[in-house]
Amino acid sequence: MKKKPVLKIRNLTKLYGDIVGIKNLDLDVYPGEIMGFLGPNGAGKTTTIRACLGLLQKTEGDVKIFGLDSHEDSIEIRKRTGYLPGDFGLYDDLKVKTILKYLLSQSGVSDESKMRELSERLELDLDRKYGNLSKGNRQKVGIVQAFMADQDFIILDEPTGGLDPLMQQKFYQFLKEEKEKGKTIFMSSHILAEVEEVCDRVAIIRKGKLQVVEDIGSLKEKMGKKLVVEFDDGVDPSMFDLDGVQDVQIDGRIATMIVTSNLDEVIKRISKNDIVNMSLETFSLDQLFLTYYREGGSG
Amino acid sequence: MKIVKTMMMELKNSWRGYGLFILVVILLIGGFTQAFPAFSEAFEDELDGSENIEVDVVEDGGGVIVRLSWVEIDDAENYTLLVGASPQMIVPIDRVDGIQEMHYEYYTPYDEDGSMPETYFAVVAVSGEERENEFVGMETNIDRRSPLEELWGMDYGDIQGFISVLWDMWWFLLIGLYVGYISVNSVSKDFEEDRMDILLSKPISRKQYLLEKFSLVAGYTLFLMIIAGLVLIGSVYSVGELGNVTSSALVLSAVLSWPVFLVIIAFSILAAVYLEDSKKAMGLSFIFILVEFGIHLVGDISDSLKHVRPYTIISYWDHEAALYGEAISLVDVGFLIVIAVVIFVVTLKLFERKDIPT
Known part of the structure; x- marks a missing residue:
């Protein structure tokens, strides 16, 4: 039996006057998973996240977190939900420790152990003034405040912006450990490699509309493979006239195509010809992503 | 908390x-x-020589009688009373010369609205053949209040x-x-x-x-x-x-x-x-x-x-x-x-x- 979603979005719409922020969005995030939320600038990622947390008033639709209504039960939801905004500021003249302790107290939590542990892990100096921190260190403060109350559900909006590659790796490791502990994480990102590395599933949004929600493996499978064959002689295009073979392009002796199924039959057919070279590539998430954005979603 | x-x-x-x-x-x-x-x-904005003059105001039908009395000045032959509408008294509205005593009753009719007009009195002592004047003092018929x-x-x-x-x-x-x-x-x-x-x-x-x-x-x-x-x-x-x-x-x-x-x-x-x-x-x-x-x-x-x-x-x-x-x-x-x-x-x-x- 499928678990009840931690985050359940139905028909969520946010309009800014005539401008569509998001339109009729449906999405489920299940317990213990890391869901990646992909889309270019202005696609509606941040709008979706902020509407879920009640920072924006939704125009239509329902958002439930832990089965609770995001508007009516927002305080109860926020007791159990950590949040890292995409852009944030804090108190420049105060020490990081003072700020984090205050934010922890606002969550109704007195145990500082996770705050200290995560700060140490991310090499964040708690005794420095927030205003004196670099962008990367400020981002660490944001990450620590999102996780320090040890809540069950964490929403992250572009969490690794400003972090150096080594720190990003540490953060990914931390996310995986949190997942192991049963935490549910919903994170938006531009960095496809990080989504590929840490996320179980991915949702792609474009112009306020959800394009696809899929686990990453299935998505790649569904998108097929790119097959490039260089023949010794000319190419007979009819040999690729098969179900599961798309976008066949012939350039002299080179044939390029997308194979989503019937790969075995394709190989058998081309092997009847003299082959000079051949490559079979799995689509990277980058390519998938670009495909969705160029075409407006085909999957 | x-x-x-x-x-x-x-x-x-x-x-x-x-x-x-x-x-x-x-x-x-x-x-x-x-x-x-x-x-x-600064608020004790007394009129010059007011300590030398006493004023008593008595209502009298359509006006008031202002009873003035002042200190005697040595060698004074008589006194002159100047009456004005302001302490500056640049243009007196009345003048009484030759007052022999150190007191005088001055009648002031009420204004049209029935209120007592604000009036200032200055007394000058006159003496000698050259009619030398010596300022005695100044007083008014109202309780003075500062501009503020x-x-x-x-x-x-x-x-x-x-x-x-x-x-x-x-x-x-x-x-x-x-x-x-x-x-x-x-x-x-x-x-x-x-x-x-x-x-x-x-x-x-x-x-x-x-x-x-x-x-x-x-x-x-x-x-x-x-x-x-x-x-x-x-x-x-x-x-x-x-x-x-x-x-x-x-x-x-x-x-x-x-x-x-x-x-x-x-x-x-x-x-x-x-x-x-x-x-x-x-x-x-x-x-x-x-x-x-x-x-x-x-x-x-x-x-x-x-x-x-x-x-x-x-x-x-x-x-x-x-x-x-x-x-x-x-x-x-x-x-x-x-x-x-x-x-x-x-x-x-x-x-x-x-x-x-x-």
Whole structure:
């Protein structure tokens, strides 16, 4: 039996006057998973996240977190939900420790152990003034405040912006450990490699509309493979006239195509010809992503 | 407890400004009161030689008889009485020569409106063959009031009146503008410095958020009032006037201004929530404060404009009653608190429906 979603979005719409922020969005995030939320600038990622947390008033639709209504039960939801905004500021003249302790107290939590542990892990100096921190260190403060109350559900909006590659790796490791502990994480990102590395599933949004929600493996499978064959002689295009073979392009002796199924039959057919070279590539998430954005979603 | 922690957090973030302003208030109030002796002397604006003349006014049908008597001047052969409508007496309206005694009764008819005309009398002694003149003195038939007294309708020659000048002229503007400034900033800075998302993602309601902001500024302002009252006690004591006014009256006169500032705090937070931008919100808040002060000034300057007084919140702060030990109007205090609450509720409704900007 499928678990009840931690985050359940139905028909969520946010309009800014005539401008569509998001339109009729449906999405489920299940317990213990890391869901990646992909889309270019202005696609509606941040709008979706902020509407879920009640920072924006939704125009239509329902958002439930832990089965609770995001508007009516927002305080109860926020007791159990950590949040890292995409852009944030804090108190420049105060020490990081003072700020984090205050934010922890606002969550109704007195145990500082996770705050200290995560700060140490991310090499964040708690005794420095927030205003004196670099962008990367400020981002660490944001990450620590999102996780320090040890809540069950964490929403992250572009969490690794400003972090150096080594720190990003540490953060990914931390996310995986949190997942192991049963935490549910919903994170938006531009960095496809990080989504590929840490996320179980991915949702792609474009112009306020959800394009696809899929686990990453299935998505790649569904998108097929790119097959490039260089023949010794000319190419007979009819040999690729098969179900599961798309976008066949012939350039002299080179044939390029997308194979989503019937790969075995394709190989058998081309092997009847003299082959000079051949490559079979799995689509990277980058390519998938670009495909969705160029075409407006085909999957 | 969250509200206390938020207040402590705001204080930690802004303690320099808050502390500096407390220092300014202490210096201003302490320094202002030290000017009382000189100010008080200036109010004793006696007419020249008035100590040499006595005036007794007796009503007589359609006017008054002004009975004048004056000290004898050696070698004076007679006296001349000059009568004028002002102390300058550049053009006397009447003149009586050859008065042999040191007294004279002068009849003055009432004005058309039935009031006694303000009349000034100067006595000059005349002596010797060359008719030398010696000024004896000057007096008037009315109780003289200084120009400021005329303006404000109060006796500012005593310590209570003097402190009323402080409250009327300085306190509202000084505290009002600063309170408006910190109230606006307490909310606008959270918008402008992108703190609002994180703060409101914690399990506190928007109502609590606004209450925390309001309570912080209101608490700080009350603290300022109490400090002002205490400094006033010390300062009034140092000029030897504490026997003429009670310590509790001094503190109460300051603390009674608190509800006025609650309205300003509520309005400024409303401006900040509505406009989000601190400069615009501060502009609106300052306009509100200056308009209130302007109405207060206009209403006090002329009796013909006193009907505008109810339209300024300052009118509901009766510091004079507090200073003179008279009954305080709880209705006035309650009225101000109700206005502050109504503005706060409107702000809350607006804030609860608001998209938090990024």
